[in-house]
Amino acid sequence: MKIQLFDLTRDLAAIRDLYAACFAEPPWCERFDMNELDAWFTEMTEWPDAIFLVGTEGDRIVAGAIGFNVCRKPGICELIGDTDRNSFYIAELFVDPTYRERGACQKLNEHMLRLASLFGYRRGSVRTSVSQSVIQHVFINKLGFEIVSRQDVVSTKWIDGVEQEVPDTRVIMTGTIRDYLAKQRLLEVRGFHSGH
Numbered sequence: 362m363k364i365q366l367f368d369l370t371r372d373l374a375a376i377r378d379l380y381a382a383c384f385a386e387p388p389w390c391e392r393f394d395m396n397e398l399d400a401w402f403t404e405m406t407e408w409p410d411a412i413f414l415v416g417t418e419g420d421r422i423v424a425g426a427i428g429f430n431v432c433r434k435p436g437i438c439e440l441i442g443d444t445d446r447n448s449f450y451i452a453e454l455f456v457d458p459t460y461r462e463r464g465a466c467q468k469l470n471e472h473m474l475r476l477a478s479l480f481g482y483r484r485g486s487v488r489t490s491v492s493q494s495v496i497q498h499v500f501i502n503k504l505g506f507e508i509v510s511r512q513d514v515v516s517t518k519w520i521d522g523v524e525q526e527v528p529d530t531r532v533i534m535t536g537t538i539r540d541y542l543a544k545q546r547l548l549e550v551r552g553f554h555s556g557h
């Protein structure tokens with residue numbers, strides 16, 4: 362999988378369709394107005410703090426990752442401690458169902474966190490459903506994040522073609538973003554980089 366920055370002209374239609382398909386699945390069961398999704402993706406390209414990546418296999422977009430400063434999510438900010446109030450919020454991770462369990466999510470996420478680290482972020486935050494165990498596994502077991510808060514919500518879901526208001530619990534996790542700059546400096550000191 363190749364990782365590229367999201368390109369509004371090239372990628373909008375494919376990423377919107379992939380996003381809508383991935384979040385139509387349980388536990389989300391969401392339906393989207395495609396025009397609203399287009400407007401949201403377009404708006405995000407104007408946010409200076411946003412990182413929006415796509416994973417491609419040949420000409421096909423197979424994954425997406427979006428993150429930005431958590432201050433854009435006041436509802437999350439009020440549930441996290443002061444040390445995480447300026448963290449990088451991993452907002453969306455989604456992978457084509459036919460391309461799953463091959464490390465795409467982890468690869469894309471790691472790339473996004475490396476860029477966030479280069480932007481100067483030292484802490485990350487992420488929210489998911491208590492039933493989304495893969496994301497909890499990735500952040501807790503692999504990246505050392507911790508659950509710092511829980512949030513009871515009622516979400517509109519489409520189940521068997523019927524719109525329903527369903528209670529759900531979200532977990533909010535925060536943790537340290539690995540210091541990729543320090544690692545790079547160490548490699549330079551040891552002469553592994555030939556840039557200078």
Ligand SMILES: CC(C)(COP(=O)(O)OP(=O)(O)OC[C@H]1O[C@@H](n2cnc3c(N)ncnc32)[C@H](O)[C@@H]1OP(=O)(O)O)[C@@H](O)C(=O)NCCC(=O)NCCS
Pocket residue numbers: 383384386453454455456457460461462463464465466467468488489490493495496498499
């Ligand atoms: C969550 C999602 C992005 C994971 O994508 P993915 O590319 O399949 O994930 P990866 O292949 O990188 O796997 C990450 C880890 O989870 C594990 N994993 C992935 N899918 C799994 C599954 N269905 N069952 C058990 N473990 C699973 C992998 O084995 C890997 O762990 P490991 O390195 O310890 O072996 C994907 O399932 C998805 O798009 N889901 C729908 C949208 C969604 O819920 N997004 C998250 C919103 S917060």
